[in-house]
Amino acid sequence: xxxxxxxxxxxxxxxxxxxxxxxxxxxxxxxxxxxxxxxxxxxxxxxxxxxxxxxxxxxxxxxxxxxxxxxxxxxxxxxxxxxxxxxxxxxxxxxxxxxxxxxxxxxxxxxxxxxxxxxxxxxxxxxxxxxxxxxxxxxxxxxxxxxxxxxxxxxxxxxxxxxxxxxxxxxxxxxxxxxxxxxxxxxxxxxxxxxxxxxxxxxxxxxxxxxxxxxxxxxxxxxxxxxxxxxxxxxxxxxxxxxxxxxxxxxxxxxxxxxxxxxxxxxxxxxxxxxxxxxxxxxxxxxxxxxxxxxxxxxxxxxxxxxxxxxxxxxxxxxxxxxxxxxxxxxxxxxxxxxxxxxxxxxxxxxxxxxxxxxxxxxxxxxxxxxxxxxxxxxxxxxxxxxxxxxxxxxxxxxx
Numbered sequence: 001x002x003x004x005x006x007x008x009x010x011x012x013x014x015x016x017x018x019x020x021x022x023x024x025x026x027x028x029x030x031x032x033x034x035x036x037x038x039x040x041x042x043x044x045x046x047x048x049x050x051x052x053x054x055x056x057x058x059x060x061x062x063x064x065x066x067x068x069x070x071x072x073x074x075x076x077x078x079x080x081x082x083x084x085x086x087x088x089x090x091x092x093x094x095x096x097x098x099x100x101x102x103x104x105x106x107x108x109x110x111x112x113x114x115x116x117x118x119x120x121x122x123x124x125x126x127x128x129x130x131x132x133x134x135x136x137x138x139x140x141x142x143x144x145x146x147x148x149x150x151x152x153x154x155x156x157x158x159x160x161x162x163x164x165x166x167x168x169x170x171x172x173x174x175x176x177x178x179x180x181x182x183x184x185x186x187x188x189x190x191x192x193x194x195x196x197x198x199x200x201x202x203x204x205x206x207x208x209x210x211x212x213x214x215x216x217x218x219x220x221x222x223x224x225x226x227x228x229x230x231x232x233x234x235x236x237x238x239x240x241x242x243x244x245x246x247x248x249x250x251x252x253x254x255x256x257x258x259x260x261x262x263x264x265x266x267x268x269x270x271x272x273x274x275x276x277x278x279x280x281x282x283x284x285x286x287x288x289x290x291x292x293x294x295x296x297x298x299x300x301x302x303x304x305x306x307x308x309x310x311x312x313x314x315x316x317x318x319x320x321x322x323x324x325x326x327x328x329x330x331x332x333x334x335x336x337x338x339x340x341x342x343x344x345x346x347x348x349x350x351x352x353x354x355x356x357x358x359x360x361x362x363x364x365x366x367x368x369x370x371x372x373x374x375x376x377x378x379x380x381x382x383x384x385x386x387x388x389x390x391x392x393x394x395x396x397x398x399x400x
Contacts, residue, residue, distance in 0.1 A: 011029075012044075195236065200282060
């Protein structure tokens with residue numbers, strides 16, 4: 001992970017039990033290369049001590065307006081200078097009210113008023129506090145003031161009640177913070193993707209499938225959201241969490257995937273066919289489990305539709321991107337697919353480089369030639385692919 005390399009994040013921690021999630025968020029940010037400065041309110045320090053954050057960040061925690069570590073004596077001003085973002089997590093109802101009304105009586109609230117970077121808040125409170133009209137007025141005002149509101153989520157709360165007000169999980173905050181810092185070249189664009197394998201049933205317990213994990217497609221969906229797109233993801237049978245901000249449609253078979261794609265296609269600007277769709281399906285599916293017999297078993301197969309080729313051949317086709325996973329002769333297979341299906345771009349990889357794993361090495365084939373992306377985490381590879389698509393859509397020369 002290197003999403004935050006070279007960036008400094010200021011994290012404000014107020015007095016809520018969800019402060020334990022802030023510690024996990026710090027760990028994720030540091031692992032991703034960020035420098036993190038933590039500023040705690042007095043109440044926040046009652047839930048997670050400064051020693052925890054100092055151990056996680058390798059930096060001393062900030063508490064008071066009169067901290068003398070800043071040469072200027074103005075920590076409330078200087079601490080956000082050069083920071084990529086100021087995130088308050090958890091943000092209590094009390095702190096949100098102070099922020100909405102411009103009150104500044106401690107270090108963190110003063111930092112928010114004097115900041116020189118984007119401000120994000122992650123509300124955390126009891127459901128009745130969240131639903132209170134005063135809190136909702138404050139949230140509305142903060143949005144008008146340009147503050148990004150992350151969450152809250154629906155779920156079980158520390159008080160034992162169930163409802164809205166639960167702070168997002170650390171991983172969700174990490175994703176939302178990262179997305180907030182990215183350029184939005186896909187703003188206003190609609191992207192449709194397919195991901196994962198398909199499953200073609202032979203009988204109630206067996207079927208034809210492949211070992212695609214769906215990780216590359218899901219990483220691409222997240223990268224497109226980070227770039228500002230409205231994303232619809234048609235997913236085969238995989239065990240992956242839906243990226244935040246993505247509309248997901250689950251399918252099993254190639255025919256179901258085709259139907260879902262065609263239903264979702266109107267209004268789409270980009271179609272990315274990442275899924276490893278089965279080329280064939282059984283001509284007949286047995287209604288009961290096929291029993292083992294003494295001799296061989298013959299299966300009659302028929303071809304599945306070529307979803308990508310069908311979309312690309314439409315008179316009003318979106319910008320189409322294909323994937324080619326080959327076991328050998330990558331250039332011939334991927335470029336041949338691009339030309340035969342008249343695609344703007346094909347992403348090729350050798351199966352030994354990316355299938356099922358968390359990393360991938362790909363080559364991008366377009367009309368200008370082949371462009372290699374080195375072995376990296378699939379999230380990083382996905383960002384490289386999205387940057388290439390953006391450049392092609394803009395008619396730019398692409399360099400890697």
